[in-house]
Amino acid sequence: MDISTFKERVNGLPVLRTLYLLLSLILFCLAISYWVILSTDNQQFRAWFSIASGITILLLCYVLIRQVKNALKPNKVRKTEEQSPGLDKLHQMLEFKNKELSRLAQELIKEQEIRESSEKAKQIFLVNISHEIRTPMNGIMGFAKLLEESLIDEDHHESLQMIIKSADQLMAILNDILDFSRLEAGDINFQNLPFALKDTVHSIYRMMEHGAKCKDLDFSYEIPDTLPEVLSGDALRLGQILLNLTSNAIKFTEKGKVKISLKLITEQEDQISIAFKVHDTGIGIPMNKQQSVFDFFEQVTSDTSRRYAGTGLGLSIAKRLVELQGGEVALESVVGEGSDFYFTMDFGKVTDEVKAEMLKTRCRLQQPVIQNGKGIKVLIVEDNPINQLLVIKVLENQGYEITVAGNGRIALEAYEKQSFDIILMDLQMPELDGYETTRIIRKMGGERGEIPIVAMTAHTIKGELEKCVSIGMNDYISKPFNASELYQKIEIIIEKARSGIVTLNKH
Known part of the structure; x- marks a missing residue:
C-alpha cells in the first residue's frame, strides 16, 4: 500500500x-x-x-x-463503500438502457401494426375496387359482344369492336395492378396440374390475333414436335407470362412480325426444361435500358410512355412470375430492328394415363358447344340489374329457362317453390350473400342439397376458388365472363350431376 x-x-x-x-x-x-x-x-x-x-x-x-x-x-468495507457509487451509476445506466430498449420495442411493435394495418387496408381497397370495376365491365363487355354477333353494318361493327378493345385494355390494366399488389405482398401461389401445352400457347395467339391483324402484323407461333403434348405445371401463369410479353411485342411493333417459338432445352425422366422466345421487329430497346425495362412502372423513355401508354408493369410482372418458378428471363434487342424476349421454365412430366385423360377432355372441350339449353332450368342469383339482364340474354339465346333472384334470401324462397337444374350464384349480395346461401342449400336433404352451384363473381383474389369449393360450390367463373365458357361449364356440370358423378371441379 x-x-x-x-x-x-x-x-x-x-x-x-x-x-x-x-x-x-x-x-x-x-x-x-x-x-x-x-x-x-x-x-x-x-x-x-x-x-x-x-x-x-x-x-x-x-x-x-x-x-x-x-x-x-486493505479495508474491504471501505473499498465496497468507495465502489458503491460506481455500481449505483452502472445500475442506473443499465436501467436507463432497458427502459430505452423497451420503449424502442414498443415503437417497433406499433410501427409493425401500422404497416400491417396499412397493408390490409390496401388489399381490401384493391379487392373492393376490383369488384366494383369488374361488375360494370361485365355488363359493358357482355352486351358489346352480344351486339357484335347481331350487327350487320360494317361501320357499327367496327365501332363496337373498338368498345370491346378498350374494355379489354381496361381489364388488362386492372389485372396488372392486382398482380403487382400480389407480387409486392408475396401473395402468389403456383399450381402443379396437367395441361396441354399447345392449347395454352394457342389461347394466347387467339387473344392477341385481332390486335396483330389491326396493325397488319405477321403474327404466328411455333411448337416443335419434340415437346410433349401434356405437361404438369401452372398453365394459367404460363399463359399470363406469354400474354404480357406478346402484348408488349405487338404494342411496340408498327410493321413486320411477332412470333412465339418454343424450344426443348433438357429432358429428364420426370422433368423437362423449355425455352420460350417472343420475337418482334419493333422499335427496339437501347442497351442502357435493357435491364431497367423489367423494373416496376418503367418504360424506355417518357416519349415512349406518352406514345404507347400502359402501366409499365407487364414486363416486370412476367419476370417476377418466371423467377418465382425457378426460371430465368433474358433480352436481346437492337434499336430500330426489334427485340427477342427469352425465358426458360421447368415442367413436370405426366403418366400415360393422365395424358390420355387430359387429351380426352381437351378433345371434348374443342367440340362445338350444342347451343340448346331447352329443358334446363337455371336459377340466377344476382343483385346487379345490368348483370341480371346480361345473363338472361346470354342464356335465353340458347333456350335455357331462367329464374332470377336478387339476393340469397329470395333465391332460397324460389328454390323452396320449384326445382332447378343448376344455380349461378353471385357472392356479394345484400341481406344474404352467396357463401351463406350455398351453405344453407348444402345442408338440405336429398337431391335438393346436391344441386350444382357455379359461383359467378367479380372477386378474383387469391383463394377465392378454394373458398368456393370448400363451402360446396361445383365451379367458379369470374366476371367479365365468356359466353362460350359459361355454356361449356353448365353443360359439363349438368351432365355430371345427371349421371350421378358428384365431384367438385377444382380446375
Whole structure:
C-alpha cells in the first residue's frame, strides 16, 4: 500500500483517536515508572513496579502495533463503500438502457401494426375496387359482344369492336395492378396440374390475333414436335407470362412480325426444361435500358410512355412470375430492328394415363358447344340489374329457362317453390350473400342439397376458388365472363350431376 493511501486511512477520525490514546498511555506509563523509580528507596518495590510497568507498556505497544497493521490492511468495507457509487451509476445506466430498449420495442411493435394495418387496408381497397370495376365491365363487355354477333353494318361493327378493345385494355390494366399488389405482398401461389401445352400457347395467339391483324402484323407461333403434348405445371401463369410479353411485342411493333417459338432445352425422366422466345421487329430497346425495362412502372423513355401508354408493369410482372418458378428471363434487342424476349421454365412430366385423360377432355372441350339449353332450368342469383339482364340474354339465346333472384334470401324462397337444374350464384349480395346461401342449400336433404352451384363473381383474389369449393360450390367463373365458357361449364356440370358423378371441379 502506498503512503498516500495509508495517510488517507490513518486520517480517519476513529483510527486517529485510538493511536493517540495508545501513544498517550505508553508515554504516561513511562513517565510514572520513571518517577516512581527515582522517588522510592525500596529496591523490592522498584523491582516489582518496574516489571508491572514494563508488561503494561509492552501490552500497549502490542495493541498499538495491531492498530497500525489494521490500518495498513486493505479495508474491504471501505473499498465496497468507495465502489458503491460506481455500481449505483452502472445500475442506473443499465436501467436507463432497458427502459430505452423497451420503449424502442414498443415503437417497433406499433410501427409493425401500422404497416400491417396499412397493408390490409390496401388489399381490401384493391379487392373492393376490383369488384366494383369488374361488375360494370361485365355488363359493358357482355352486351358489346352480344351486339357484335347481331350487327350487320360494317361501320357499327367496327365501332363496337373498338368498345370491346378498350374494355379489354381496361381489364388488362386492372389485372396488372392486382398482380403487382400480389407480387409486392408475396401473395402468389403456383399450381402443379396437367395441361396441354399447345392449347395454352394457342389461347394466347387467339387473344392477341385481332390486335396483330389491326396493325397488319405477321403474327404466328411455333411448337416443335419434340415437346410433349401434356405437361404438369401452372398453365394459367404460363399463359399470363406469354400474354404480357406478346402484348408488349405487338404494342411496340408498327410493321413486320411477332412470333412465339418454343424450344426443348433438357429432358429428364420426370422433368423437362423449355425455352420460350417472343420475337418482334419493333422499335427496339437501347442497351442502357435493357435491364431497367423489367423494373416496376418503367418504360424506355417518357416519349415512349406518352406514345404507347400502359402501366409499365407487364414486363416486370412476367419476370417476377418466371423467377418465382425457378426460371430465368433474358433480352436481346437492337434499336430500330426489334427485340427477342427469352425465358426458360421447368415442367413436370405426366403418366400415360393422365395424358390420355387430359387429351380426352381437351378433345371434348374443342367440340362445338350444342347451343340448346331447352329443358334446363337455371336459377340466377344476382343483385346487379345490368348483370341480371346480361345473363338472361346470354342464356335465353340458347333456350335455357331462367329464374332470377336478387339476393340469397329470395333465391332460397324460389328454390323452396320449384326445382332447378343448376344455380349461378353471385357472392356479394345484400341481406344474404352467396357463401351463406350455398351453405344453407348444402345442408338440405336429398337431391335438393346436391344441386350444382357455379359461383359467378367479380372477386378474383387469391383463394377465392378454394373458398368456393370448400363451402360446396361445383365451379367458379369470374366476371367479365365468356359466353362460350359459361355454356361449356353448365353443360359439363349438368351432365355430371345427371349421371350421378358428384365431384367438385377444382380446375
